[in-house]
Amino acid sequence: MIENIELLKYPIGEFVMPExxxxxxxxxxxxxxxxFPKQIKQEVEGLSDKDLEKRYRPGGWTIRQVVHHCADSHMNSLTRFKLALTEEQPIIKPYAEHLWAELADSKLPIESSLAILDGLHYRWAILLKSLSNTELDRTFIHPANHEIVSLRVNIGIYxxxxxxxxxHIINAKQYNYYE
Structure with a gap:
């Protein structure tokens, strides 16, 4: 069992942008x-409802919540990309992801979010492949810290x-944290 809570919280470390x-x-x-949709499907394939309630760390989200969160987060990200491509340095709308993870739809079976991820990532990849260097350098502003983020950097973040x-899902399958 992993004892280091930071390693459980950030299993691949925190994001570091290459120079x-x-x-x-x-x-x-x-x-x-x-x-990504294919990878996440492979990790959750065959999991029971009980397995989907495993957490990657004490106090962390369940596998079910992680899958739904990815659909929510990636929908928001695609919207941010489109805003940056169609507006001059828009200020994006943040959302309270920890509260979204507690809404009724985060308790549903995961198939709907897996389907969202399939379609969304298909469209997202097509859009990203079409971007010119000028478009990749377009930016948005995150209001939480007033950071200006380029689409090029945001690809790395996502x-x-x-x-x-x-x-998180891989760890949750291994470590049986339930609450």
Missing amino acids: VITDNQLTEWIKTIEE VWHCNHHLN
């Missing part, structure tokens, strides 16, 4: 975004997000 984002890096990142939550 230079190469075209090859972008291609790999987009491939990760494109393949690749980290995919891998971060994929590892």
